[in-house]
Amino acid sequence: MNLDTLLGGGRRSATGLRVVITGASGTFGRALSTTLTSMGAHVVGLDVAPREDDPVTVLACDVTDDESTSSAVARAIEILGGLDLLVNNAGIGGPAPAELAPSAEVRRQLEINLLGTWRVSAAASPALVASRGRVVMVASRMAVMQLPLAAAYGASKRAMVAYADALRMELGGLVGVSCVYPSSVRSPIHDSTAAAGLSLEGMSSYESVEGVVDTVLAAALSKRQRRDLPTSPRGRVEFFLARHFPLLTDRIVRTTFVSRVASGAFDDAELAQGAVARRDLVAGAER
Structure with missing residues (x-):
C-alpha cells in the first residue's frame, strides 16, 4: 500500500516541518531522514553512533543517559x-527467553526501547506543545503479538x-501521538538473536523498509491524527x-514455535535449551 492510499483523508505539507528522529543512523532512521528531507522538511537526527555518511545532521546522543538525552534534544x-515532529525510532533487539532471569541484555533493551523513548519524549514535550506537533512511536508487531525467545523486546x-x-x-490533544507497528524487516537489529542461534526466520515474513517509512509518514502527515498503524497488509x-x-493468535504462534523446536532449529542454542528439553512433553500436549 502506498503513501497516498495510507493518507486517504489528505495530507499536510512536509515543507518546513521541523523534525527530530532518534536512531537516525540506522536502517529506518536513514530512510526516514532522506525521504522527509526530499519532501522539504528540516531534519536533525539523534544517534549513539552517528555516521560520516548520514544524510542529515545527526547529533551524538545516548538515550540511556539523562544528561546526554536532554542536551541533545535541546x-x-x-x-x-x-519542533513539529518527533519520531521515536531508536531501538534494539536481542535474545531474551522469558523463562530465564532478566540479564544485562534484558535491561539494555528496556533501557533503550522504553526508557530512552520516555526520556526523549519528555525532553521534547514543551516544544511539541508549543507547536501543536506530533510524536510517532516506532513500536512493533510484538507490542501486540509476542514471539518466543524475545520477551524483552516484546515487553x-x-x-x-x-x-x-x-x-x-496527558497532553490533552495538543500533541498527536501515533504508534506504528512494523512486523519484521531485514536489518541489523536481528543480528544478535541470529548469533545466539535463536533466529525466528521461519516465524516471520519480511516486509520492506519503504512500507515502514510510508506508514510513519502517514502518521506524521495525515490531516486526521492516527492512533495505531500497522505497516503492511x-x-x-x-x-x-x-x-x-x-487465544487464536497464541495457538498459531505456539504451534509454529513447537514445530521449529521439533525440527532441531534450536538444538545448538544455549538460551533455548529449556524449550529443547521440553520438546517431547510439549509435542505430546499438542496432540
Missing part, C-alpha cells in the same frame, strides 16, 4: 528553531505503547487477530 530544537515495545497512550492523554491482519482473537 540542541536539536535550537538548530531547528522549534519493551508493549510498554512503549502504554507510555504513548499515557502521553497522548499482513501486519494489519496480525494486529486485528492479536487484538480481537488473542
